[in-house]
Amino acid sequence: MALLGSRRSMFSAAKPARRRLLEGVDLMLWGIPLAMVAVAGILIASTQRQAPYAIWYQHWIIAAVGLGLALVLARIPLERYQPFRWLIYGAMVASLMAVRVVGVSALGAQSWINIAGFNVQPSEFAKVAAILLLAGVLARHPVERPVDLIRPVAMISVPWLLVFVQPDLGTSLVFGAVLLVMMFWSGMPGAWLLLLLSPLFSAILAGTIPWALVAWVPAMAVLAWRSLPWKSLAASVTLVIQGMFALGTPWLWAHGLKEHQRARLTMFLDPSQDPLGGGYHLLQSTVGIGSGGLWGTGLMQGHLTLLRFIPEQHTDFIFSALGEETGFIGSTLVVVGFVLLMWRLLQIAGRARSDYESLVVVGIGAMLMFQVVVNINMTIGLGPITGIPLPWLSYGRSAMLVNFISLGLCASVSRHGRPPQRRW
Structure with a gap:
């Protein structure tokens, strides 16, 4: 019985030791x-x-x-x-x-x-x-x-x-x-993130669904006008950039x-x-x-x-x-x-x-x-x-x-x- 008790105490002492070993470790x-x-x-x-x-x-x-x-x-x-x-x-x-x-x-x-x-x-x-x-x-x-x-x-x-x-x-x-x-x-701002990604989307739409550019390009211009300073200039520059990517992508795809x-x-x-x-x-x-x-x-x-x-x-x-x-x-x-x-x-x-x-x-x-x-x-x-x-x-x-x-x-x-x- 004494031997059994000593073994139990040994295992009970080992459990906290294992817990201390894992304490502070970011398991995930x-x-x-x-x-x-x-x-x-x-x-x-x-x-x-x-x-x-x-x-x-x-x-x-x-x-x-x-x-x-x-x-x-x-x-x-x-x-x-x-x-x-x-x-x-x-x-x-x-x-x-x-x-x-x-x-x-x-x-x-x-x-x-x-x-x-x-x-x-x-x-x-x-x-x-x-x-x-x-x-x-x-x-x-x-x-x-x-x-x-x-x-x-x-x-x-x-x-x-x-x-x-x-x-x-x-x-x-x-x-x-x-x-x-x-x-x-x-x-x-999240609107700026979308504007930064918008030329990529314009390029993709130009090669897949060209007619969607009729709605996409003006929407980006409106977003620039609402979220950026110098609203008129921002909207104009956005229109130019979107147009360059929309028109340039088919040419680049065919010749570049x-x-x-x-x-x-x-x-x-x-x-x-x-x-x-x-x-x-x-x-x-x-x-x-x-x-x-x-x-x-x-x-x-x-x-x-x-x-x-x-x-x-x-x-x-x-x-x-x-x-x-x-x-x-x-x-x-x-x-x-x-x-x-x-x-x-x-x-x-x-x-x-x-x-x-x-x-x-x-x-x-x-x-x-x-x-x-x-x-x-x-x-x-x-x-x-x-x-x-x-x-x-x-x-x-x-x-x-x-x-x-x-x-x-x-x-x-x-x-x-x-x-x-x-x-x-």
Whole structure:
């Protein structure tokens, strides 16, 4: 009986110790990405069952290195990076320029630099550097007047242009999404956000539903007149810009883009028009996801994955392997996991001690969720192929490190942020 009592006391003492170990750990912030990394390693191994090489274990190794970096960054207050934001920005621009000189080409883009035998992708790290700089600028100069747009747009234009000419269209789009979301979070009116996006919508309407421009263009002019100073001038300039995009897009489409570039942008609308060429990836990806059904074929049991019907499936098209082997249930859980992660990041941003910290977290959230939306839409056939990886799931050394570095920065804000206010 005495022995039994001592064992009970030992186990009862162990329980509070485990609680103390997990106390203060943001389980949602850390748990969701780590769970995705664990599943992704198995999915990548499944895609390489018939491959002459095996790199799936590197996914976990790089994730472990990234986790170590994230844990270190989580203990450093984010304000300590502010004095170095211009230095970080300068190093980022220099690395992107170096890609043009000594870069390594792969898959049609010159986006990597070989360092000690490893290909490093500077454009991935440039996203975090740009977020840190934009956060510092917008914290001191929020977008409250139209002239306030010049500074952040000019700063993001440099890395955007350097990435766009690699050419890396997917990553360049991430810069634009981050800029718009961070400016909106800093205080920019929602009407201005719509006006900034309106030329893109005008271009799309000009190529798809031209008659809709009759209502769209005047509506944007009215919105500019109501929301901007110098109302008559703002409305006139808006009409000119909308007209330029509406009239210039058809000409640019016919004469400015090559045939394969036009096909890549529109192939997702009807991939069957070139089933063995540009539409091959999209067709095989949707077939693989659909074949998974409700519960999937089981991990390491996917037939299309085994036969390697989808080239480079372990990178940008890893969601197709997820859909085949875990089915609708597994795919939905991953999507829900990303939604919960974004919700947690918004909570952290709302409780941040300063505007700078809040903007950094929002910028990282915009970066991650834009990649999630574009990648998943691409693999299920609702968007063009852009080469954007799925965070923590797609194989990619630079992308994995950047994702965990971003996680560490957000964890730092969560660790040092204000406690939640209780309503009762």
